[in-house]
Amino acid sequence: MKASSSSSGPSEWVTPLLVRVHAALRGGSGLEDLASLASSAFDHVDGPVPIEELAGSLGVAQVLTVPFDGASGVLLRPDGRRGPLIIVPEAHAERRRRFSIAHEVAHLMLGHLGLARATSEEERQADRLGALLLLPPSRVRSAMADAPPDARRIERLGEAFQVSIDAAARAYAEFHRTPMVAIIARGGVVDRCYGGFGMPTVRLRIGDAVPAGSGASRPAGGRGRFRTCTLRDSSTWFKVPLRRPATFVEQVLRRRPDCSLVVLHEEGAPPLREARTGSGRVPRGQGVHLRAVGCQCPDEVVDRVVAP
Ligand SMILES: [Zn+2]
Ligand SMILES: [Zn+2]
Numbered sequence: 613m614k615a616s617s618s619s620s621g622p623s624e625w626v627t628p629l630l631v632r633v634h635a636a637l638r639g640g641s642g643l644e645d646l647a648s649l650a651s652s653a654f655d656h657v658d659g660p661v662p663i664e665e666l667a668g669s670l671g672v673a674q675v676l677t678v679p680f681d682g683a684s685g686v687l688l689r690p691d692g693r694r695g696p697l698i699i700v701p702e703a704h705a706e707r708r709r710r711f712s713i714a715h716e717v718a719h720l721m722l723g724h725l726g727l728a729r730a731t732s733e734e735e736r737q738a739d740r741l742g743a744l745l746l747l748p749p750s751r752v753r754s755a756m757a758d759a760p761p762d763a764r765r766i767e768r769l770g771e772a773f774q775v776s777i778d779a780a781a782r783a784y785a786e787f788h789r790t791p792m793v794a795i796i797a798r799g800g801v802v803d804r805c806y807g808g809f810g811m812p813t814v815r816l817r818i819g820d821a822v823p824a825g826s827g828a829s830r831p832a833g834g835r836g837r838f839r840t841c842t843l844r845d846s847s848t849w850f851k852v853p854l855r856r857p858a859t860f861v862e863q864v865l866r867r868r869p870d871c872s873l874v875v876l877h878e879e880g881a882p883p884l885r886e887a888r889t890g891s892g893r894v895p896r897g898q899g900v901h902l903r904a905v906g907c908q909c910p911d912e913v914v915d916r917v918v919a920p
Contacts, residue, residue: 625695647744660774671695685712714742747783763865763875782806789883795874812850827864828872
């Protein structure tokens with residue numbers, strides 16, 4: 613952890629909220645607690661989290677959307693009285709820019725303002741905290757409303773919170789009480805794979821072709837945009853043999869001709885005893901293998917923290 617410091621003069625830009633966040637950080641608060649502390653002022657908001665306002669409440673002087681290349685976001689260090697600036701590229705879609713802004717806000721909250729380039733662990737934390745800011749766990753859980761896993765709800769979650777399908781799928785798969793896996797297939801290959809606690813291990817890796825037995829490998833059209841069916845052969849997606857008989861449901865939501873969202877869960881599976889937390893604790897003794905699967909990356913963020 614690097615110390616937060618401004619390059620010169622007193623840090624007049626630091627807000628009381630940022631002071632509280634940094635105190636909580638020093639006190640050992642986890643990312644989920646830091647996120648709810650920072651966003652508590654916006655709890656009444658029904659729609660997407662107003663991420664630029666949230667940035668302002670933490671001392672960010674301005675969020676600028678300008679034409680530039682080479683990074684998804686830049687956090688310009690504070691300079692005495694002037695708070696940090698966040699710069700995001702005009703060319704990126706709005707949902708991606710929102711994620712990049714949240715990621716930079718997370719760096720600020722985590723005190724990653726030192727002179728050295730952020731480490732990959734710091735990047736991972738910023739991704740994690742940024743996602744928690746945009747998708748507050750309490751709101752995500754109530755949006756799921758104890759309904760069984762449903763790929764269409766993931767798409768609606770992305771719409772409601774103005775986040776990418778990747779971020780929505782990750783939050784949904786992590787916070788849902790039913791063990792499930794959410795896979796995003798792009799261009800015929802597995803591009804993202806989220807969740808998996810309490811599920812058998814997915815046998816495919818990121819970049820592998822979508823298996824022929826999956827509905828996602830069939831051409832679009834005819835049967836509509838969404839289909840759900842029981843998986844005839846669980847080895848289509850999972851390592852076999854399982855240690856017990858189980859029937860898995862595969863839902864395929866075709867988002868575009870080259871992009872499908874696949875949700876897998878076990879028919880009649882009991883909910884996990886405890887809700888998983890953002891820190892990724894795995895409840896013990898629940899399922900068959902209890903292993904996380906594949907890639908856990910959210911939206912890839914390439915960013916820079918630079919001096920003014
Ligand atoms: Zn970063
Ligand atoms: Zn990845």
